[in-house]
Amino acid sequence: MMTTPTSFLIRHLDAVMTGMSGTHARHAGSAIRVTGGVITAMGNLTPLPGEAQVDASGCVAYPSWVNTHHHLFQSILKGDPAGINASLTPWLAATPYRYRARFDDKLFRLAVRIGLIELMRSGCTTVADHNYLYYPGMPYDTSAILFEEAQALGVRFVLCRGGATRTRQLEAELPTALRPETMDDYLRDMERLIQRYHDPAPDAMRRVVLAPTTPLYSASPEELRTMAAFARRHGVRLHSHLSETVGYQETARKVHQCSPVEFAERCNWLGRDVWFAHLVKLDPEEIALLGRTGTGIAHCPQSNGRLGSGIAPLPELERAGVPISIGVDGAASNEAADMISETHAAWLMQRARKGQQALPDYAGGQFEGGADAATVEDVVRWGSSGGARVLGLGGIGTLQIGQQADIALYRLDDPRYFGLHDPALGPVVSAGRPFLKALYVAGQSVVADDTIPGLDLAELGAQARAATRQLLNAD
Ligand SMILES: [Zn+2]
Numbered sequence: 001m002m003t004t005p006t007s008f009l010i011r012h013l014d015a016v017m018t019g020m021s022g023t024h025a026r027h028a029g030s031a032i033r034v035t036g037g038v039i040t041a042m043g044n045l046t047p048l049p050g051e052a053q054v055d056a057s058g059c060v061a062y063p064s065w066v067n068t069h070h071h072l073f074q075s076i077l078k079g080d081p082a083g084i085n086a087s088l089t090p091w092l093a094a095t096p097y098r099y100r101a102r103f104d105d106k107l108f109r110l111a112v113r114i115g116l117i118e119l120m121r122s123g124c125t126t127v128a129d130h131n132y133l134y135y136p137g138m139p140y141d142t143s144a145i146l147f148e149e150a151q152a153l154g155v156r157f158v159l160c161r162g163g164a165t166r167t168r169q170l171e172a173e174l175p176t177a178l179r180p181e182t183m184d185d186y187l188r189d190m191e192r193l194i195q196r197y198h199d200p201a202p203d204a205m206r207r208v209v210l211a212p213t214t215p216l217y218s219a220s221p222e223e224l225r226t227m228a229a230f231a232r233r234h235g236v237r238l239h240s241h242l243s244e245t246v247g248y249q250e251t252a253r254k255v256h257q258c259s260p261v262e263f264a265e266r267c268n269w270l271g272r273d274v275w276f277a278h279l280v281k282l283d284p285e286e287i288a289l290l291g292r293t294g295t296g297i298a299h300c301p302q303s304n305g306r307l308g309s310g311i312a313p314l315p316e317l318e319r320a321g322v323p324i325s326i327g328v329d330g331a332a333s334n335e336a337a338d339m340i341s342e343t344h345a346a347w348l349m350q351r352a353r354k355g356q357q358a359l360p361d362y363a364g365g366q367f368e369g370g371a372d373a374a375t376v377e378d379v380v381r382w383g384s385s386g387g388a389r390v391l392g393l394g395g396i397g398t399l400q401i402g403q404q405a406d407i408a409l410y411r412l413d414d415p416r417y418f419g420l421h422d423p424a425l426g427p428v429v430s431a432g433r434p435f436l437k438a439l440y441v442a443g444q445s446v447v448a449d450d451t452i453p454g455l456d457l458a459e460l461g462a463q464a465r466a467a468t469r470q471l472l473n474a475d
Contacts, residue, residue, distance in 0.1 A: 006036055071332070126155065126156040158209060296324070298390070324382045
């Protein structure tokens with residue numbers, strides 16, 4: 001990680017997206033002053049005597065992205081032919097569950113590094129990883145590796161500590177290395193992680209979250225209630241998967257005679273300190289309940305699209321009061337796990353979903369298409385301040401005075417951005433990978449001129465190819 005002065009003036013910006021809502025979604029000024037890692041002024045500013053300057057001519061500034069759902073270990077499981085055309089349940093068996101027993105500390109560390117670098121190169125500096133590589137007697141510490149790799153790259157990291165106290169059928173015939181933990185061991189490790197890593201500050205670099213892999217399958221209702229009480233006693237948040245496909249609805253109905261969101265309510269798993277990945281399949285009562293309780297969503301449009309799961313009803317959720325954030329999900333079900341492609345997909349898919357619901361007038365229709373389902377400003381807000389909100393990191397996620405200087409400067413010099421009437425829209429509407437002039441975390445430069453200092457990308461690519469060969473040869 002490169003250190004630069006944490007006090008400087010970014011000048012000559014073409015446009016600024018703030019991550020805020022309404023008329024505050026953009027800032028008209030062309031400069032941002034950073035003092036001691038914090039944004040202290042925005043506008044048309046002139047340099048102070050001796051002030052360091054960053055020439056951002058041709059650049060647009062965004063709040064750096066906050067990714068609220070990932071499985072970094074999957075970064076070396078992209079495009080697995082065995083799972084590429086499978087829906088969620090057969091895909092889980094074909095790819096992540098089949099391969100995860102083959103991971104050792106070196107493969108795990110490499111996957112984490114690739115995933116974090118891919119995210120950073122899209123302008124993301126806060127990553128919540130839902131890690132479920134844990135089993136009794138495990139010879140390496142995945143939690144420590146995740147925090148070490150994030151620290152080495154200089155990004156904020158939220159460990160959502162996954163795992164299971166019971167298994168689902170998918171794991172039945174897999175090696176003993178995949179057997180579940182006991183509840184005591186799970187909570188003991190949570191205590192260790194909280195003590196070692198958890199910082200409750202609104203601008204924390206490290207957080208821990210209690211996050212069994214899937215509430216309906218990973219633990220009993222009684223255990224889920226115990227986990228929720230434990231988390232609230234320790235002041236940590238709760239996270240998991242929910243209602244990704246009809247499979248969740250069927251299981252909840254069959255086993256618990258209720259909907260998945262009602263099941264979560266019975267287990268004390270709803271509230272402002274809880275967010276769920278996916279929430280694709282919801283009935284109106286579930287949407288209202290999520291909204292009433294302020295439970296958040298990590299919307300993962302690319303994974304939901306790739307697995308054919310569906311499209312989460314974000315406008316309905318937001319109107320009900322649900323905090324919206326964006327997650328890339330693991331790269332085994334999303335072969336481009338970066339925040340530019342993810343937000344681009346969110347923008348398109350919400351519009352497509354609403355348009356799909358349009359009917360002609362003669363059949364009772366009231367609108368032609370769905371282009372008003374999500375603006376670019378909405379999508380930027382979901383991917384930045386929305387993420388900060390579900391993670392409880394109030395000190396980040398927006399470009400405004402007093403906030404941490406977590407800033408992405410994109411220079412739109414690829415032909416795909418040529419001809420844009422409004423450059424502020426470029427990263428989301430044209431997607432691709434804009435040249436990252438600079439990426440800051442609390443004013444510290446972590447990407448400069450599209451390069452992570454000290455990183456040899458060709459070498460990383462060679463290591464990734466060797467790792468995929470190693471995984472394939474284990475068959
Ligand atoms: Zn997931």
